[in-house]
Amino acid sequence: MGAATETFYSVIRRQGITRRSFHKFCSLTATSLGLGPLAASRIANALETKPRVPVIWMHGLECTCCSESFIRSAHPLVKDAVLSMISLDYDDTIMAAAGHQAEAILEETRAKHKGQYILAVEGNPPLNEGGMFCIDGGKPFVEKLKMMAEDAMAIIAWGACASWGCVQAAKPNPTQATPIDKVITNKPIIKVPGCPRSPK
Numbered sequence: 235m236g237a238a239t240e241t242f243y244s245v246i247r248r249q250g251i252t253r254r255s256f257h258k259f260c261s262l263t264a265t266s267l268g269l270g271p272l273a274a275s276r277i278a279n280a281l282e283t284k285p286r287v288p289v290i291w292m293h294g295l296e297c298t299c300c301s302e303s304f305i306r307s308a309h310p311l312v313k314d315a316v317l318s319m320i321s322l323d324y325d326d327t328i329m330a331a332a333g334h335q336a337e338a339i340l341e342e343t344r345a346k347h348k349g350q351y352i353l354a355v356e357g358n359p360p361l362n363e364g365g366m367f368c369i370d371g372g373k374p375f376v377e378k379l380k381m382m383a384e385d386a387m388a389i390i391a392w393g394a395c396a397s398w399g400c401v402q403a404a405k406p407n408p409t410q411a412t413p414i415d416k417v418i419t420n421k422p423i424i425k426v427p428g429c430p431r432s433p434k
């Protein structure tokens with residue numbers, strides 16, 4: 235998982251991309267977006283100076299195939315997305331850290347990047363019996379979700395489980411599986427449904 239203080243430019247330089255290619259990329263981006271002549275240098279400046287956006291990816295009730303789909307992506311390759319485009323600081327399904335070490339990353343992200351990180355949510359929180367049907371890090375997932383949503387810049391509901399509830403929410407829905415927008419109501423939530431969601 236990458237450090238959120240790194241810029242896009244420093245990451246691609248480390249991967250062997252030359253400065254000339256970087257500026258070519260900025261010019262092509264500006265041209266393809268139909269922007270004016272100054273745009274290329276502004277894009278270059280932003281990529282050189284602004285840290286990549288930290289992303290926290292959490293998992294509730296689900297089958298994890300939306301992650302399976304993501305890690306098999308060819309366009310973009312998952313390594314390009316994770317190592318160059320975003321700073322994926324936490325994903326309890328694929329990260330090496332576990333237990334207290336993993337939980338500490340959440341605290342650190344809230345402290346250092348308050349209001350600046352994106353929260354991606356796969357799966358949904360079950361609300362029945364105080365959320366006891368999905369325990370994550372020693373507490374009900376719904377509590378963890380609310381805690382991380384509080385300081386997030388925006389939230390992505392990744393897949394049908396997070397967006398609509400999917401199969402867990404089918405009648406009689408014994409766990410009271412609930413889409414995340416019914417639990418988090420004070421933040422922008424982008425729904426990206428699909429079962430599984432295609433990363434393209």
Ligand code: SF4
Pocket residue numbers: 296297298299300301356357393394395396400401428429430431
């Ligand atoms: S949306 Fe479908 S594929 Fe994705 S985690 Fe839920 S059940 Fe699995």
